[in-house]
Amino acid sequence: METKLLTSVKSPKAIRNWPVAQLEELAREIRQVIIETTAQSGGHIGASLGAVELAVALHYAYDTPRDQLIWDIGHQAYAHKLLTGRGEVFATLRQLNGLSGFLKRRESEYDVWEAGHASTSLSAAMGIASARDLRHESYRVVAVIGDGALTAGMAWEAMNQIGQTKTNLVMVVNDNSMSIAPNVGAFSRYLTELRAAPAYTRMKQEVEQLLDSIPVFGGPLRKSVERIKDLLHRAVLPRNVFEELGFKYYGPIDGHNLSELIPVLRNAQLVQGPVVIHAITQKGHGYRPAEERPGEFHGPGPFEIHSGRFIKKSQPQSYSQVFSQTLVELAKTHPEIVAITAAMPDGTKLDLFQKAFPHRFFDVGIAEQHAATFSAGLALGGMRPVFAVYSTFLQRAYDQLIHDICHQDLPVILGVDRAGLVGGDGATHQGVYDIAFLRAVPNMEIAMGKDEQELRQLLAAALNIPHPVALRYPRGAGMGSDANAASLTPIPWGKGEWMVKGEDATIIAIGPMVYQALAAQEILVHEGYRIGVVNARFIKPLDSELLRQVIVGTRALITLEEHAVAGGFGSAVNEWCNDQGVSLPILNAGLPDEFIDQGATDYYLNLYELNGEGIARRVRTWLPQEERIKKQIK
Numbered sequence: 001m002e003t004k005l006l007t008s009v010k011s012p013k014a015i016r017n018w019p020v021a022q023l024e025e026l027a028r029e030i031r032q033v034i035i036e037t038t039a040q041s042g043g044h045i046g047a048s049l050g051a052v053e054l055a056v057a058l059h060y061a062y063d064t065p066r067d068q069l070i071w072d073i074g075h076q077a078y079a080h081k082l083l084t085g086r087g088e089v090f091a092t093l094r095q096l097n098g099l100s101g102f103l104k105r106r107e108s109e110y111d112v113w114e115a116g117h118a119s120t121s122l123s124a125a126m127g128i129a130s131a132r133d134l135r136h137e138s139y140r141v142v143a144v145i146g147d148g149a150l151t152a153g154m155a156w157e158a159m160n161q162i163g164q165t166k167t168n169l170v171m172v173v174n175d176n177s178m179s180i181a182p183n184v185g186a187f188s189r190y191l192t193e194l195r196a197a198p199a200y201t202r203m204k205q206e207v208e209q210l211l212d213s214i215p216v217f218g219g220p221l222r223k224s225v226e227r228i229k230d231l232l233h234r235a236v237l238p239r240n241v242f243e244e245l246g247f248k249y250y251g252p253i254d255g256h257n258l259s260e261l262i263p264v265l266r267n268a269q270l271v272q273g274p275v276v277i278h279a280i281t282q283k284g285h286g287y288r289p290a291e292e293r294p295g296e297f298h299g300p301g302p303f304e305i306h307s308g309r310f311i312k313k314s315q316p317q318s319y320s321q322v323f324s325q326t327l328v329e330l331a332k333t334h335p336e337i338v339a340i341t342a343a344m345p346d347g348t349k350l351d352l353f354q355k356a357f358p359h360r361f362f363d364v365g366i367a368e369q370h371a372a373t374f375s376a377g378l379a380l381g382g383m384r385p386v387f388a389v390y391s392t393f394l395q396r397a398y399d400q401l402i403h404d405i406c407h408q409d410l411p412v413i414l415g416v417d418r419a420g421l422v423g424g425d426g427a428t429h430q431g432v433y434d435i436a437f438l439r440a441v442p443n444m445e446i447a448m449g450k451d452e453q454e455l456r457q458l459l460a461a462a463l464n465i466p467h468p469v470a471l472r473y474p475r476g477a478g479m480g481s482d483a484n485a486a487s488l489t490p491i492p493w494g495k496g497e498w499m500v501k502g503e504d505a506t507i508i509a510i511g512p513m514v515y516q517a518l519a520a521q522e523i524l525v526h527e528g529y530r531i532g533v534v535n536a537r538f539i540k541p542l543d544s545e546l547l548r549q550v551i552v553g554t555r556a557l558i559t560l561e562e563h564a565v566a567g568g569f570g571s572a573v574n575e576w577c578n579d580q581g582v583s584l585p586i587l588n589a590g591l592p593d594e595f596i597d598q599g600a601t602d603y604y605l606n607l608y609e610l611n612g613e614g615i616a617r618r619v620r621t622w623l624p625q626e627e628r629i630k631k632q633i634k
């Protein structure tokens with residue numbers, strides 16, 4: 001398809017005097033580019049197709065980048081990217097050194113706020129608006145937030161503040177009634193009711209027109225007349241939640257209709273104080289397969305445009321699948337098991353549990369903090385809660401973890417999904433900090449199997465542990481064993497596995513990095529090095545007995561993890577060695593102290609010398625001098 005209009009748009013300034021018909025044509029072109037690009041690269045097509053007209057209308061009606069446009073999460077902002085001079089590089093979306101799948105301030109001056117996690121936009125907007133007011137500046141601040149993101153406490157904390165102050169701030173609610181899965185909760189139900197009340201809106205408009213026709217006199221009379229109008233308004237019409245909180249409410253309006261959107265956005269600019277514009281949109285709008293299967297098209301990999309079929313390489317089952325299937329199996333004989341997700345039933349694969357045990361499954365919305373404390377309550381009430389959550393989103397629930405779960409030593413199992421590098425989602429989503437933040441907390445026990453079989457056995461074992469347990473597992477496909485056919489014999493708790501003995505050095509690895517350690521060992525053994533490999537399995541508590549045996553027969557230690565070195569598994573081993581008075585040389589191999597952008601996991605394992613060859617290289621140069629000399633002499 002030709003994209004003549006879009007190609008001509010180097011910045012949003014270009015479109016500000018276009019007629020609506022031309023803007024509509026532009027929206028069609030943008031939609032086509034999003035479909036064609038994501039069909040190749042994968043990405044957040046559904047949300048982005050749903051926000052095309054919003055992006056066009058916002059850049060049309062506002063003086064961006066002077067006016068500050070903030071997108072919640074940023075996954076829906078592909079049209080924003082295309083309108084702000086990134087069309088030529090759009091094909092690099094989510095790829096190494098390419099455009100981020102979210103917003104990035106270094107990518108564009110139009111990217112005001114970086115996110116990836118939900119529900120931060122309103123707090124950010126309020127901060128920016130307050131700074132503007134304090135500095136007596138006059139630009140406008142607009143935040144776009146989805147109905148899903150409005151299920152998070154943080155959004156309400158911000159609204160609580162915004163509604164009380166009288167700052168000028170516009171909040172566009174992009175309401176498609178979907179989170180990734182269908183949205184949940186009482187507020188979501190409330191929005192549905194609000195959406196379905198055009199009669200209310202019509203009546204409201206009529207009453208407002210009537211009230212507006214009452215003349216307002218100047219001077220001291222003005223305030224009391226305004227107040228009488230306000231009282232009349234309240235008496236005639238019930239106010240919705242947003243109005244009760246102190247926002248002026250416009251809506252619901254059709255979020256795909258530029259002729260409706262643009263005047264409302266313009267009117268909102270005339271209002272003093274905070275405004276909510278409630279726009280009804282459709283996830284996947286304009287691409288039939290995404291409209292019909294919005295959950296699957298939230299963030300798919302590559303797909304065939306004409307059929308909407310996903311182009312999947314055949315892969316072993318994912319760790320998430322194995323985790324969830326195992327949980328279903330265990331739940332058959334453990335009626336106390338309940339499963340909790342924070343808006344990620346598909347991603348965590350807990351949808352399998354939901355199907356098997358609908359009454360023992362809870363989707364609490366994008367509410368990780370609540371999910372953690374809710375799990376604590378379930379445990380206190382005699383259930384065995386299993387909260388499956390991506391490592392990166394668990395960050396949200398840190399206080400709840402310390403204060404509600406660990407402090408009370410409650411037997412909550414955390415399924416820490418996507419632990420490690422995550423690929424296309426990049427810096428905001430890397431699961432490479434959880435060991436550091438979890439292991440500092442008393443009572444927390446942390447384990448990670450070397451493959452999906454061990455994940456199964458660890459989950460079975462965790463059920464017998466009367467403490468909080470975090471079971472980590474990576475994103476994506478497992479190692480390929482038919483895990484579900486294998487036995488569910490629990491792994492002895494706290495026990496690692498000494499796989500290979502080696503006098504020159506021993507690599508102590510955690511999780512699937514054990515296989516990288518074995519690959520390095522294989523390379524080095526051919527060069528005459530005697531390298532041992534330990535599958536640690538447990539990060540907390542460490543298997544002290546095994547470590548004590550290992551250090552007797554080896555001259556150096558290498559710790560290996562797909563996690564930040566700072567505070568990670570290697571740090572735990574260092575602390576243990578210090579504590580035991582062990583003075584062996586230790587090399588901590590892991591991820592550096594920097595945010596890691598999008599790119600294939602294999603690429604980064606190679607870059608940071610964490611794959612077999614990389615580790616072998618590092619070991620060769622690092623091994624204590626005398627070991628090297630010995631090998632060279634050989």
Ligand SMILES: Cc1ncc(C[n+]2csc(CCOP(=O)(O)OP(=O)(O)O)c2C)c(N)n1
Nearest residue numbers: 047116117118146147148149178179180343
């Ligand atoms: C704290 C947090 N938890 C979970 C997610 C995963 N996530 C990404 S998008 C999304 C749904 C957001 O729904 P909504 O705000 O309505 O936007 P939509 O995708 O429907 O446009 C979720 C749950 C996240 N980004 N941040």
